[in-house]
Amino acid sequence: MDRLIEGNRGKPFRVVVEEGKVREFARAVKSSNPAYMDGPQATSPPTFLASSTFWQRPENSPWGETRLNWHRILHGEQEFVFHGPPPAAGTELTAEARIHRVYEKEGKRGGTMTFVETVTEFRDSSGEMVAEARSTIIETGQAPQ
């Protein structure tokens, strides 16, 4: 993995917290909490914003031309920070992702492991940051056991 990707930023992209997606997601994480099902006022679940990365376009990704060997990738950590209640259904956000940090550690079994921490910031229409998602993935030296 190329350490030079540290600091790379993707192009900002629009994320709409859709009522139907919130309900579908809440059911998928085995919730029946009315707070997530409550129509237009529904709160989004704490891990909901993770799904936004799977809907972004290539230019929104901070990975650029970097190709990952997905057979050797593990999701190590994931964190969400909210600067108020999690965004409600109907909220329109602008997200920007960046490669925050790249570092290496010697693994016990998998050879050298490369850690990549990605941070996505979510801002509302006034530019106020409402949430941050921090993700650490690990590229192992060989297929993880």
Add this chain to the structure above:
Amino acid sequence: MWDDLSVGTEGPALSDKPLTVTDFVRYQGASGDMNPIHHDTAFAQKAGFPQPFAVGMLQAGVLATWATDWLGAANVRRFKVQWREQAWPGDVLTYSGVVAAKREEDGQRLVDLEMTVTRQTGGTHLRGWATFVVPD
């Protein structure tokens, strides 16, 4: 609520039904993560695994379901997970957590939780940390 929470107060532990590939597929469809390693046996075996394994973010999401059922969906301010051992179809996972700290910051009452998701083997699938505001 604030007076009911002390360092060491445990949330009501949840023992979930055995994990199924259908659970993984449902989560993958909802989240948009269609990595075949979680539902395609031939693909998983080619990558060196005996069978598809659980989507880590699904269990993270169920842990968030558990925590917000206890302390309120609108009250969460931080939620973090770290994955340990893989979880597999058929695993019976137990979701639990405890109040690790109580504090006041910027006029808000906050509790910090430490959480774990444990496999039926006793192994730890994931560890979690969360912060909730406790409204008056």
